[in-house]
Amino acid sequence: MPTRTEDLKNCFLVAFKASVHGGLSYKHSDSKVETDGRREDSEWKTNKTIDDKEERNNGVALAGRIKRAVDRLGRPNELGTIVPAENEGKLDEVIEKCREDVRAFNAVSAFTNLRFTALKFYISGENEAALDDMLQDLRDTLGDLKDAIKSADFKNIRAVVAKLKGFDAVLPESAADYLQRAMADARKQATVARKALEERGKDLEEVQREMDSSTVDFARFAVMEPGDELRDVSNPLVQKLMEAQSEQRGANIMLGSEDGDDGVIPFPEGNFRQVQM
DSSP, rough: OOGGGGGSOOOEEEEEEEEESSSSSEEEEEEEEEEEEEEEEEEEEEEESSOOHHHHHHHHHHHHHHHHHHHSSOOOOOOEEEEGGGHHHHHHHHHHHHHHHHHHHHHOOOOOEEEEEEEEEEEEEOOOOHHHHHHHHHHHHHHHHHHHHHOHHHHHHHHHHHTTTGGTTTSSSHHHHHHHHHHHHHHHHHHHIIIIISSOOOHHHHHHOOOOOOHHHHHHHOOOOOOOOOOSSHHHHHHHHHHHTTTOOEEEEEEETTOHHHSEOOOOEEEEEEEEE
């Protein structure tokens, strides 16, 4: 079941830029110059003038909201936000809403002007390096989540889970489901670890022995690179799936029901059924 770049949903790469202009000015003056031979020391005095502080603060706040407006539709990265093509309608609505907000602000502002640009590029799994980078980032972050769970570092668990938000939007359905389950289970274990350590005063090593990263193993397997090998896998079913994968016998896993009677394996937040083994 490894996830290849071409398995990802067709997507757009979207970049929003909102900039604030006017209403702010600086004046510099050279107030002191000292010369000693070839060396010169200067002191500069800067005067900053804001024509309307409240208006400018409102403009800066609106620009910030606009830049973040697209993030909830996909996965942000250093280039912009990767948005599934299926969300194009919602994306166009967000773009138009941002434009309306900018027009409304500029219509009443006296000193400050906002400029908004939305760039939307259609990409696909076969030809966009940004998707390759995104998948590798996901794999690395899932490794970080497993380490955080094993160490019972509940603060770090929550921080890593926050980094995983948005990845599921562009993954194939099955891989997205495993990722969501891993995130949900990690949040619960973070709470359990915090209560055990802070409220009940349990020994750290004892709590670490009780931590379970099985759901993370499934998510890591679901998005592993074809031909790659996962290290430090504690879930026995994932180990078998990896062996079958390496032997090219074909392996797949699917969600099972609580009352299934053939190969159902109890698992946090649901069960998994092994098939085609």
